[in-house]
Amino acid sequence: MLKKRIQFRTKFNLNSILLQELFVQAGKLIKQSNKVLCISHRRPDGDTLGGSCALYHAMKELGKEVDMACIDDIPERYHFLADIRKNIKEFNYQDYDLIFVSDAGAMYMTRYHEVYPDIFSGKVPVINIDHHSSNDNFGTVNIVDINSASTTIVIYKLLTFLGVKISPNVATAILCGIYNDTGSLMHSNTTLEVFEVTGKMVELGGKYQLVAKNLFKTTPIQTMKVWGKAMERATMNEDGVVVSVVTQKDFEEENATSDALSGVVDFLNSVPGSKFTVLLNEDERGNVKGSFRTRRDDVDLAELAGKFGGGGHKKAAGFTMPGRLHQETRWKVSGGAIDNLLGNESKSLPNNTGKPQELLSNILQIPEVKVEA
């Protein structure tokens, strides 16, 4: 009955008619393929890894030879996903006749275009599966459904449409993406569809408790201490922006890496009366990362992150840029590369000084930012 209802809604949703055409195209590519590669984005999260893992097992089910690849290490909290540790970092992409990329809002998110410049040229067909509005359609077939709360929900729709069996391993991987991107079914993107797909996955043997435990109920002591620093430093400015900062020195003191910050911005984003939340951190690669969250409908953080060369969703977005954080009267970003990276962006902003570091501190004070009331 549940399946019927989902299909009914899908059938009469205009957006989904387009989706179904894309599913047909993807189905043809899948049918023709023998050796498949499933790519996750850099600094992988539960949605990209859940997506690759779901596709890996689904394609195996269809009798194909499959690999998973990610340019970065797989964080320990995702090791519960079946076979996820078989991920490879290097490969010869021409060994494959089909490539999936899951949850990468743009080509550069995989970073493989740097290592293999022709990888997305179309020589090997690429199915780009995603739910970010910023997606630049770098694939041969681009299944980008911004109405899905997670990429794994798009994958669920694709597999269901194609009649591919969803095994318990696939179901758990799909749940991993859903739990990751909805903050364990708590964010405002937790729609009726999310509950329906979640219920379906549980029915098919998906281990939701395993997912919840690993993603949200496992906190190493170093991570807790880093979170403590982020929370202790949190301030809210006059405009209702909650800001906090974690430096590389903080990570070193606690013998942690910047991965330890995963999730803390959602805690910071719970201050009553706040407009949005900004968490800035340095990482071990010499970058500054900004994470934006809001609970309000009238704030567009994807647009804000875009000003820093980043992207994401309206209520959850971020950016990464080369640089370091320095504390003056307030926290600022500086670094030579930032000027190159953002010089043009900042020129287009009203009342800008042309200097990205000032732009950022202005944004933290938000007189510059378009926040529609």
Ligand SMILES: [Mn+2]
């Ligand atoms: Mn996602």
